Every structure is written in structure tokens, then in C-alpha cells.
Amino acid sequence: MNDTRPIRAKSGTNHEGTSAHNRRVMIDALRVNGALSRADLARATRLTKQTVSNIIDELERDGLVTSQQTVRNGRGQPSTPYVLVPEGAFAIGLQIDRHMTRAIAVDLVGNVLVRMEAKLPSGGPATGAKVILDLVADVRRQLAEIATQSEERLIGLGAAMPGPFGLAGNGDDPWMMEAWQKFPLLEALAVGTGLDVSIQNDAAAATIAERMVGAAHGLDHAVCLYVGYGIGAGLILGGELYTGANGNAGEIGMALLTMGDQSTPLEHRASLASLYQYLSLDAADPDLYAKIHDLVSADDRRIIAWIEAAASDLRWSVHLIETIFDPQTVILCGSAPRILVDRLITAMGPLLPSIAERRDRTVARLQIGIADPWSVALGAAAGPISQEFDPRYAAILKD
């Protein structure tokens, strides 16, 4: 054709795509169901016994699955259950937050093997990059001590930081995240570690964690409402994390709530940042979570008021998420003191009526997720594992 307009087309697939998909399906089935025999896998995946046998043999050779004691289940030859081998793969997760950075090493099934943190100096990436690379190197060293072959089986480094990405900053962030968002972090990490690096926002990372080891385990339609310094949503749609056209899907914190004439972003009303401001707390204080814990435990009048107000906004957010996404469940998670999340979820009940009120529900409309300062780092680490081993459309296609 003689014009130079680029041709838009989806990618084709071939044998390798088929094979890669089927491998992933096996691993996913073992992750969701626990031990399964070859016959179980054949029935569940609709592949033939022979195909399953070949793939399981290969996975066993690769050290990703292993057999257990045979079990007798009535007539017929006893079956041999297979399970995932935790040491089959490792990944490192890195959270870059406003005042600190955390790094975690996980294995194939999501066990946390190493966790370390460091304070980030206030100079932004110029000084912070070295701190981060050192932290990653430390985690890697520690991992190597407790897991043989960890280096050979280290599949990548997942980083998480507050989004959104790719935008001109609005300048209202007081703490340098803008500088970090502009910094070519991916390249710096890739060069500094020699690993495959991926970056996502913190809500998305927390969601990946929920899917691997939390309340979204085995669910294909779930939305995580993440409450941290900011507030965001992570979207599991059709079994995959949805990130939108530019990687910024779910940045619900920037949604404007119009109350009367004035509009405020949700983030200014229901995030930890809003709590810190409301209580005049120092976000850089290392004992911050303990202080909040104490305040909540003591039923401090002001924090109770904040919880009530935030719960009201979050209640509405859940309603909106249910209305727009029709998920199997909504999960409230966060990098926040656990007691605060517990109080929030209590204060959010009863939920607003919505299309989620169905008779055929099997999981609760709203569940509590991993509420832990480490959840984002954990999800960051789970990212490469998911990328490498979970079934996904893109994995079938070429390139």
C-alpha cells in the first residue's frame, strides 16, 4: 500500500502462544485450588490427560511444581496430587513512598521471605535513587542467604509508587512525588539491578497482592479500594488487572465530589493525607502509625469524627464502584493502621443499596483486605510473578 499510515492490528498467535497459555492455566489452577492431580487438571482446563501430563512433566522439570503422596479416592488408580513449589520463582517488590521506601522478596506462592525498609532523604531522586538501589541489593543478598538458587530464579523487580503517571504535575503535592514521577525510575532500576523492572501505582500493587494472597484470590471481577496516603482503586476485570489506556485507570482519588457548589477531590476527604492534615500530624514521623493506633484505641473525639466523615465518602465510593463495575466483591485495603481500616469498615455499614444486592451472592459486597504498611511492597513483588505466570490474553499473542 502506498500510504505510510501505520496499520493497526492485533497480534496473531502460534503454537508457543498456545503452550504458554496452557502452562499458565495449570499454574493458576494449582494456585487457586491447591493440590490437584493430572486428571483433575485435565477436567478443569478441558485439555486432554496427555497434554496435561506433558505440561506437568515440564513444569516439574522446571522446578515449578512437585508431586505429593498419592491419595486413594475410591475405585481406580490412586491419584498423584501436584502443588506449586514455593521456591520455583522469586521476585522483589519495591515501594517508593513519600518519606520511605520498602522492599520485599516473595516466592512463587506469595510468601514474604525478606522485608526491609529505609528512610528516603528529602532530596528526591537525586539522592534517593542510591538509597533505593542499596535497599534492593540488601534484600537480594538476604534472599540469597535463605534461598538457594534465588538469583537464577529471580524473575523481576516490581516497583510501586503513587500515580498518576505521565501528566504535567499540578504542583500541589508537597512532598516531591512529582520529582519521582518525572524521574526515569524504570531505566535507573533496570540498569542498577540488571533485572526486568515494571512500575505501577500503589493501588494497583495492593490489588495484585489481594489477588495473589488476599481477599481477591481466585476472583476474576474485583475492585480494591485502596486507602493510603492517597486513595485509589485497583481493578481486576475479567481476571486481569486493568490499567487503562495510559496506566492511570482507578485513580479515583482525583474524582471530584460535588457537594453543593464546591467540589473537592475524594482524596482530600478520605485519605490518610487528609487525616494528617486534619489532626496536624507530621507525615514523616516514623511513629505515625503507632500514634494513630493509640488515638483510635482511645476513641479520640477528633479521629472519630474524621472516620465518620471518611466512611461516608467511602460508602458512596463503594456504591459507585458497584454500580459502574458490577464486581463480585469490593475490597477495602490500604497502607494504614489496621485498627483504622477496621473502624472505617465498621463505620461504612450499612452499605448503600445498589445492583450488588443480589440473592445469588457468594462473597460479601465489601470485604476487608490486607491492611498493612507492607501491602504495597508485597503487591509490587507479586507483579512480576503475576506477569510471568498468570493466564492473560497478552501472553498468548506474539511479542
Added chain:
Amino acid sequence: MNDTRPIRAKSGTNHEGTSAHNRRVMIDALRVNGALSRADLARATRLTKQTVSNIIDELERDGLVTSQQTVRNGRGQPSTPYVLVPEGAFAIGLQIDRHMTRAIAVDLVGNVLVRMEAKLPSGGPATGAKVILDLVADVRRQLAEIATQSEERLIGLGAAMPGPFGLAGNGDDPWMMEAWQKFPLLEALAVGTGLDVSIQNDAAAATIAERMVGAAHGLDHAVCLYVGYGIGAGLILGGELYTGANGNAGEIGMALLTMGDQSTPLEHRASLASLYQYLSLDAADPDLYAKIHDLVSADDRRIIAWIEAAASDLRWSVHLIETIFDPQTVILCGSAPRILVDRLITAMGPLLPSIAERRDRTVARLQIGIADPWSVALGAAAGPISQEFDPRYAAILKD
């Protein structure tokens, strides 16, 4: 395994899945780009020339593509462009609305070949089912007159009606849609026509129409904001229509807007239903659209006020959609008089600031879609075509 808990697993795939996917990719590429040579297709899909040749031969034998005059493009053998054959497939679309039903026949590329409508009697499905089946039969007869082989190449019947589905009715719908939603329409249509039948909500149908022949053509991340009797959103996420865990994703009309202390569903403020109520119009009046057209043309004071109010809510809706989905574009479409949609879109500017304000935009943040009383029926017809020929994850998998 000796427990009876069902095993959850994704489906595997095999050669036929590969082949089916590659066929769909070819068809999609031709639909999006127009005429392409085998070499173009090979480059765009990353398949080999030989594979493309085989698939194109097969598609040509099946009557889905045809070659055009060869074209010389500089050195080398001239290329032979291929295009989709409109008569390669047909589908029938059916819209069931409150007071009427519309049916359309389309071909593979989305040309409308037949359109017919009928008034629905007020007795609900008991009397309406026969009217609908007769209408479909009439459309089918007319289609057969203008298109030979239409019966052999008729791939299905797509139906569209207001959602949400599968819920206990709230009883506030004055016009029987509840009865229709409870009626086993799918079975009735399948038995009555002998065709493959699928059902979706009207916003989803309008969205499918936008993707096939409208503003979302070739886009993989787009959200359609549908304004009709109700209001809803259709979601194209990652190249596929997303319908949620229970088929009710996008039912944004039920989203509550909290203004001060009281909350109202969006639908009560910005839909045609709200306009009818505001102006005391009879929704069953066959000349309704003409009347609204005249009122808008005459700048009727009251309708202008409604437009201003509705535009304000829709402006906020667009902001919310952009914030949550991060789509390439938002499309305002509807079963509404065109002039009203034009006025609405004008009144919606300027849009609220959002993450959609990017320097690298190639399409407008907000576009106008097919604003036409027939758009839902068109999308309903496009549904089976899309289901059969568009690339989608599920098409690769077994069963």
C-alpha cells in the same frame, strides 16, 4: 481428589483456538484499516506471509474477504489488497423499548439493510412477544429479498433492552420493563426464530455500534455515555466490551449523586425520562422526538434550563469516567433527538480538568457518537457480528 468442591480453572487452548484467533485478527485488521495486502497483514499481525496466505485463502473461500485490483507501490511485485465482503455475514438486531420495538438487519461491515419498527402493546411480554417475533420475521423476509444467501449467512439475533438484569425489581418503573426483564426472552426468541440469541442492555448495544461503525472504531479503550430513556455507560476495555460479573457493568444511571443531604440517581436528573417528566411529555407519543426537536429549535426556555442542568451532571460524569477508566476517549451517544445531543455536548464544554488532559492525545476527550433512535437496534445487530468475528480472549479458549 475426594472432596466434591468444584475446581476453578481457566480453560486451556489448542490449535483450533490459535487458528480461530488468527482468523479474527485478520478480519479485525481489515475492518479497522480497510484494504490490506497479504504482506501488510503479515507485518501487522506478526504472522508469516505463508500463514496469512493460508488464512486469507480460507476466508476468501468462505466468502468473507475478496481481492481488489492489484496496486503498484514502487519496486517489487504489485500487492493485491483484500477487503471484507459486506455480504459475508448478516445479523439481526432487536431493540425492546418501553413503547415500541425496532429491528434491524446488518451485514458484516455494519451496513443497515433493513429497518422496521412496531408499537408494543401495553400488556407486557404476554402480548408483546408475538409482536416482536412477527417483526423479526418481517425483517428476515425483507433481508432475504435484497440479499441472496442471507439465511445461510445469518449468524444470530442480538437483542437489547434496558437493564439491569437479574435483580429484584424496585417497582418504580412505570412502564413494564420489569415484566420484560423477568420474561424468559432469550428462550422465547431462540425458539421462535431458531437463531442464536444474545441479550444485552441498551447502553452496551449502543457501544457496540460505536465500535463497529462509529467514534470508537478501532479504539481499544473507550467509554460510551449513553443517554436514552435511561442513562448508562458502555465500556470498551482492552478491546472488548466489559459487562462485569453479572452483566450489569456500566449501569451508571443508578449512581447516586449526593447533593447536600439528599441523593438522587443520575438517571433521575439527566435522562430523557427526566426530561419527559420535567416537561410533562407523554413518553408513548409517537411524535415525541419531533416535538422535542421543535422545542429545542425554538430555544424553549424550559428545555434550555433542563439542558443546562443535565449538561452539568453529564460533565461530571465524563470527569468521573475519565478518572476511573483512563480511556482514549469518551463518546456521548444516545437514543435521543440529534439536536438535543448536540446541544447537550455544547453545554457540557468546557470539560472539567482530569487526568485525560494529556499532551499526547490523538482523539478528543469527548466525542459525539451515533445519536439516533436506531443506534441501539444497530448495536444489537452488531453484537452477534462482533461475537463471531472480533478478536477476544474467550474465542481462543476451549468451549
Added chain:
DNA sequence: CTTATTAAGTCAATTGTCTTGACTTAATTA
């Protein structure tokens, strides 16, 4: 206790689909 039945799992041959590399065709450029 013996035999039938059932289910897990393997073996070897086959099938379906894409890939590879050499070849043919038909145009432009030197």
C-alpha cells in the same frame, strides 16, 4: 477369593497449524 469395574496415567501414532527457506513473479532503479 476371584472377577468386574472404575479411574489415573502412559505410549505411540496422528492431526492441525504455524514456520522455514528456497523459489517465482513483477515491478522500479541504475
Added chain:
DNA sequence: TAATTAAGTCAAGACAATTGACTTAATAAG
């Protein structure tokens, strides 16, 4: 006129799932 470039075909090969018969090992029936 010859070299170059690109489209497209041919025939053989590679890869991965399928098929159907077979083996193994348990329980159930007589």
C-alpha cells in the same frame, strides 16, 4: 539490460495438542 526490491507461493519441517489402546492400582460385587 541488469540489479534490486517486494509480493506471494511451494514444499518440507517443527511443534503441540489429540486420539485410542494400553497399563496400573484401587474398590465393589459375587
